[in-house]
Amino acid sequence: MTTKAPSIFVHNAFLSYEKVVLFEKLNLHLLAGKWTCLLGPSGVGKTTLLRMIAGLMNSPTEVFKAGITCDTLFPLSTQIAYHAQQDSLLPWLNSLDNALLGSRLRGENSAKALIQAKNLFQSVGLVDSIKKYPRQLSGGMKQRVALIRTLLENKPVILMDEPFSALDTITRFQLQTLSAQLLRNRTVLWVTHDPMEALRLADEIYILAGKPAILKKIISLNTPAPRDPGDRQLIEHQITIFKALTKAKALY
Amino acid sequence: MSIISRSLIVFTGFIIFWQIIVSVFQLPDYILPTPWAVLIALKTNAHLILQQSIPTLTETIIGLILGILIGSLAALSMVFVRSISFWMLPLLIISQAIPTFAIAPLLVIWFGYGLASKIITTIIMLFFPITSAFFDGLRQTDQHLLDLAKTMNAKKWRIFMFIRIPAALPHLASGIRVATVIAPIGAIVGEWVGASRGLGFLMLNANARMQIDLMFAVLVTIIIFSLILFFLVDKLLKWLITW
Structure with missing residues (x-):
């Protein structure tokens, strides 16, 4: 934060x-x-x-x-970080890229965000799904990816x-x-x-x-x-x- | 049942129906040749037909590629700059309201007897389905995706690059499918109006000499090429755009 x-x-x-x-x-x-x-x-x-x-x-x-x-x-x-009812994951990006959407949309290319993202995938138990696409994930897994995306905004x-x-x-x-x-x-x-x-x-x-x-x-x-x-x-x-x-x- | 076996059944049924019509009504060859006669014509003229296919295929494929490029760029500029859409839309509709047949001779006068006039005919015929499909797709981005991007303080052009364009690609793909079916028609029409080479030219020539079996053989060739082209483009699109 x-x-x-x-x-x-x-x-x-x-x-x-x-x-x-x-x-x-x-x-x-x-x-x-x-x-x-x-x-x-x-x-x-x-x-x-x-x-x-x-x-x-x-x-x-x-x-x-x-x-x-x-x-x-x-x-x-x-x-502010905003987390809507829908998981709003982009179907053409894998879990990791979806989680890093914010930094991509702002044009930041931060290695720190990548490390933070990988740690978060670890802590929500999704390490094996980093390269998977939303269509390959269950509803709960998608919401976890969305949660990581919200957290990576690092907003108070x-x-x-x-x-x-x-x-x-x-x-x-x-x-x-x-x-x-x-x-x-x-x-x-x-x-x-x-x-x-x-x-x-x-x-x-x-x-x-x-x-x-x-x-x-x-x-x-x-x-x-x-x-x-x-x-x-x-x-x-x-x-x-x-x-x-x-x-x-x-x-x- | 697979698409191939279904196609075979429909095709065989059609051939039988054709044969029955010719037999029952005792039609002479110069009105409607039998499927067998067409097959013979295809075989005896194989070299000629293949030779004449090359310019037609070239026109079709170049026209298709340029049409996709121009059509997509038109859609992008219409969405990105509102005033362009405001002034371009009437132009687009006019371009489609004019029958291509009517302006094709003009295009031959302007761009010559060669490939250029045919490619331009093809582009004029197929860029509208592409522009229209892509434009619709670009305007229909899910609001919740745009909301998310907004709270992420994203720049407009980045939202465009990373969200709106990819989200519209399935729409573009359906536009390209329609265009792929139209593209050979564009090339053939172009050749009918004025050419010294190509399948359209060959058809017209055969028609004038009452070689109806050859004309049908060319028609069958065009259909086969169109099917192959559509099949390849469809495969490619499904492989590229999986969402």
Whole structure:
């Protein structure tokens, strides 16, 4: 990581889709070096919020306004790595080249990145797949390559949009553990549908729900991640989240 | 069933059908020769046909290669510089709206009796499917790939080189397949209009002398060459572009 993880402030966010207001006057503070998980029903605007922090454009029917700032001197756009729901691997590149996509796109030819990439392939257990193409990999392996690509950006802020939602439970569990180890001490915003995923990984859990949607901090956790899903406290929290989400769904 | 055995069945069926038509309607040779007569003509004129194939094949292959190059460059420039697409698109459509047959004589006047006018006819006929397919491919890059590249602070031309072009190559390949089928037609049309060599010239000559069996023999040769060319190009494309 090149710089210290910043705090991020989203101030007075407004989102409308096809002239329907999805949320307004929404504030969010992402703590420096902490993981924030965002839960909520589909279509509530979680992904849009994340994309806007990442500096990405949306469809022309969406209107989004917000003040997004951070507490370090560098502009936020240079501090962000974005990990979408799709693995977004390029089918014409092998795993290693896919992982190194960022440095290739910026025209850097760094031997350091190559060494770092090989070490990461080692630590995620994909050393034998370095020369394989995405079509030769399983869904879980592809997401691991995508995770390496995100890590190789060496950015202090990581934005994850339901990264493991298409995977089976066991693979998802393994990747959560892996992410918790590899992304430690970065400022992470993680959008998910899975309450247990949030509880295993997050320091703070928010629910975005309602019409227009309100952002509510529901749980703060201070034990180190990744947490054991059998933990009694986690199971209790899970019930709380389920109740909150069911209530949110009923509002629709 | 493999493509080869299926082709053989269809081909045999067609030959039998042809023979039946000739037998039932008692057609004279100068209207429709029997498949057998065509085969004999192919054999007796083998040397002549092969000799005349050389210029036609040369025109086809050079036309195809240049057409692919020009077509791809046109698509690239149209995507990269928006104003080019704005001004080029009408030109492209006009170039396709004019029947090639109508301007082929003009091309012979401008570029002579030799290879050049045929190659240009071929290029005019086939660069549009290539430009159009590649252009579509270049505009349809997956948004999530472009989003990823943007958050990586990539330069526009690098996104073009490393993401948009490779992502559009399967589209280009289907354009090239269509062009490969058209390319021999371009060369033949060019030869019909004005040439002293080539399969098109030979066909026209045979036709004028009522050597219908020879004309059919040339036609069969053109079909065989087209099939071989398509097969080779298809193999090459599948080997090069695996995604």
